[in-house]
Amino acid sequence: MIAFDLRCDQDHNFEAWFQDGEAFEAQKEKGLLTCPVCGSNNVRKTPSAVAVRTRSVGKDGDTSEAALNEMLNKIYTEVKKNTEDVGTAFAQEALKIHYGVAENRNIRGVATSEEEKTLKEEGISFMKIPVPEKTSTKGH
Ligand SMILES: [Zn+2]
Secondary structure, three states, rough: EEEEEEEOOOOOOOEEEOOHHHHHHHHHHOEEEEEEEOOOOOOOEEEEOOEEOOOOOOOOOOOOOOHHHHHHHHHHHHHHHOEEEEEHHHHHHHHHHOOOOOOOOOOOOOOOOOHHHHHOOOOOEEEEOOOOOOOOOOOO
């Protein structure tokens, strides 16, 4: 089972479980996916978070929301600059790097909760950062 974070065209976020990615696509095709808030069936999948594999993660003690946001933005900018975007192949690539099959580098991408579990079990360090809401456009 995979949990997907979904969003309707009215920007309602909700979570739904599917047997696999294809089940999601199939249900979407048939218009079976509806937003629990407004009933819209214009629903799409949103990556809930960007999973990032890093060598080290800096931390400071300030946990106020503004400071956290600022930190997050900084991290996100840094991460984008310093990592290779491997998209949904994140878990695969992280494992390859872990086992020395692929070049050791920092990567970013999206992972399902199942994949995250696997990575944790393999002892692979990564961090999840929320994708900033307003910059959802995928640019270069
Ligand atoms: Zn909705």
